[in-house]
Amino acid sequence: MSKNGYDFYKRINLVGPLIPYGKVATYGQIALLCGKPDNARQVGYALRSGRTAEDFPAHRLLNNRGYLSGRNSFATPELQRELLLREGVPVSEDYLVNLKQFGWHHTLAEAEELYLRFTQLGI
DNA sequence: TAGGTGACGCGGT
DNA sequence: CACCGCGCCACCT
Numbered sequence: 001m002s003k004n005g006y007d008f009y010k011r012i013n014l015v016g017p018l019i020p021y022g023k024v025a026t027y028g029q030i031a032l033l034c035g036k037p038d039n040a041r042q043v044g045y046a047l048r049s050g051r052t053a054e055d056f057p058a059h060r061l062l063n064n065r066g067y068l069s070g071r072n073s074f075a076t077p078e079l080q081r082e083l084l085l086r087e088g089v090p091v092s093e094d095y096l097v098n099l100k101q102f103g104w105h106h107t108l109a110e111a112e113e114l115y116l117r118f119t120q121l122g123i
Numbered sequence: 124t125a126g127g128t129g130a131c132g133c134g135g136t
Numbered sequence: 137c138a139c140c141g142c143g144c145c146a147c148c149t
Contacts, residue, residue, distance in 0.1 A: 006146080026131085027130065027131055028131065028132060036145095038143085038144055038145070039145070039146080040130095040131040040132060040144085041128095041129060041131045041132090041145065042146060044129070045128095045129070045131095045145095045146070045147075048129080049147080061130070063130075063131065065132095069130045069131090075130075077130095
């Protein structure tokens, strides 16, 4: 837990790597899995400000409309597109991904297991 | 301390 | 569909 009592970023770094290869996830979805459904903006902020771990698949994150919106050198929409195409995720010329088909539809069990893990880690 | 900012999201038009 | 307004909330001046 950080000095101000905030543990959101630690949770993010545990959730991110769970996004399956060949799938994408939304900022809001990650926030929800972190137990903070209203913190979608903070997920983007975490990446923008370099608070995410090395193994965080930043290219697999997009907004709720399916648009790639990376904002730093590690994940520009162009780079995200390149990486996603490489792992078999179709991305249109205007950086749009079909969330229905390639979104990560996590299960309730996965969400519950994460919550348990956070509790065990005290974060 | 107050106010501005934003890799967001939802609901309304 | 698209566009807009507004709520959101940790961070940073």
